[in-house]
Amino acid sequence: MTSCVGRILFAAGGVAAACLVCAGPARGQVVAGPVKITLEQAIDLALKHNHNLLAARTTIRQNEAQEITANLRPNPTVFTDWEYLPLVHPNGASFIDYLRDSTEGDIGMSYLFERGKKRQHRLQAAKDATTVTRSTVTDNERTLAFQVAQSFIDVQLAESSLELALQDLNSFQKTVEISEHQFKAGAESQGDFLKIQLQLLQFQQDVEQAELSKTQALSDLRQQLGYESVPAEYDVAGEFDYQPLHLTFPDLQMKALENRPDLRAAVQGIAAAGSQYDLAKANGKVDVTGAANYSHVNSISALTFNVSVPLPIFDRNQGEIARTQYARTQAQEQEAAARGQVMTDVKEAWEAVQSSARVARYFQATYLEVAQKNRDISEYAYRRGATALLDFLDAERTYRSTQLAWRQTIAAYLVALEQLRQAVGTRSLS
Numbered sequence: 001m002t003s004c005v006g007r008i009l010f011a012a013g014g015v016a017a018a019c020l021v022c023a024g025p026a027r028g029q030v031v032a033g034p035v036k037i038t039l040e041q042a043i044d045l046a047l048k049h050n051h052n053l054l055a056a057r058t059t060i061r062q063n064e065a066q067e068i069t070a071n072l073r074p075n076p077t078v079f080t081d082w083e084y085l086p087l088v089h090p091n092g093a094s095f096i097d098y099l100r101d102s103t104e105g106d107i108g109m110s111y112l113f114e115r116g117k118k119r120q121h122r123l124q125a126a127k128d129a130t131t132v133t134r135s136t137v138t139d140n141e142r143t144l145a146f147q148v149a150q151s152f153i154d155v156q157l158a159e160s161s162l163e164l165a166l167q168d169l170n171s172f173q174k175t176v177e178i179s180e181h182q183f184k185a186g187a188e189s190q191g192d193f194l195k196i197q198l199q200l201l202q203f204q205q206d207v208e209q210a211e212l213s214k215t216q217a218l219s220d221l222r223q224q225l226g227y228e229s230v231p232a233e234y235d236v237a238g239e240f241d242y243q244p245l246h247l248t249f250p251d252l253q254m255k256a257l258e259n260r261p262d263l264r265a266a267v268q269g270i271a272a273a274g275s276q277y278d279l280a281k282a283n284g285k286v287d288v289t290g291a292a293n294y295s296h297v298n299s300i301s302a303l304t305f306n307v308s309v310p311l312p313i314f315d316r317n318q319g320e321i322a323r324t325q326y327a328r329t330q331a332q333e334q335e336a337a338a339r340g341q342v343m344t345d346v347k348e349a350w351e352a353v354q355s356s357a358r359v360a361r362y363f364q365a366t367y368l369e370v371a372q373k374n375r376d377i378s379e380y381a382y383r384r385g386a387t388a389l390l391d392f393l394d395a396e397r398t399y400r401s402t403q404l405a406w407r408q409t410i411a412a413y414l415v416a417l418e419q420l421r422q423a424v425g426t427r428s429l430s
Contacts (some may be wrong), residue, residue, distance in 0.1 A: 047141055059136075101297065106295045121279040150221050206400075242410050273324065349420035
């Protein structure tokens, strides 16, 4: 009974720990304990905790604050004065009578009345700028997702290379032991035995290099995820293998035109440029200032009203109107360039996937099996004295280089797929 309860509590604790990992750390809090993350979890962590992206997202809030400023009306102006106040007590009159009969006081208010719907145009221009900023930040997320995926694949490649290096080292250590036994038995020369011992150094170096590559790749990935989002002893989890995908190029192009945020930002930039042009024309309209003033002069109270209008003889904002007109043309050209760039990105990424897939099939169809058989045969023959040492070492080097090339081919294929996802603008390619 006690054992059963213990297992239940242990399972509950594991679920709670898993929930904490999924929920993510608080801002500035470093996660404790080992954890393994998949590619999609890594991308999700980066979108939540990458500091450069979080900084970019503040530009949206900054633009929204500018919308508030753009929608504000002008402040009214209050003015007042009191003139002819005496420096000494006046002769022949009381001080109060002098203030009432011989001084002048004014109090009034003026207000600028904007014409041409300037406030509405300012607000629309600010809203269009915010819309473009949102799409730009979304494009930053697209770029970050690709960078995280690329670093994640680097970690997988380093781990796979380390696994191969350890396997090769263990296998070759057995060969060294057999060679030492043959040397002591007089079946092998000392020169051949020393060559075998020296070759062991290469395998040891491969292990050290692979371990360093994995550590550096994990460190680079952690920086992109947000340093505090994962513990120091974290690792990655996921399949590192060639899995063919059946895709159609025209469908990918259509998806890219629908999903690419940089293209969407370019389209929205045309509307934003149009809003700036409308605002420039509105700013060319003259504003009217109205004022009302109450005056008390020599025992007489009076009201004064006045209106002032600038004469648009020279400055009608014609320079800014012309500039924003050209800016609209610029935005249209940038949208056309962005559309072409989308098609180019999809084409290049598609060709990279196809090329990497063909190379992967070459390995699977022939070269992996040939390298394995060649190494096994050479090792079997060498251990029985039927082949020369140099032939065996050459077969060992060929096998190792083929296996490394195969792992690099897998990594290149996976990176090409991520590049295609980036070009299309969505994680889903099906």
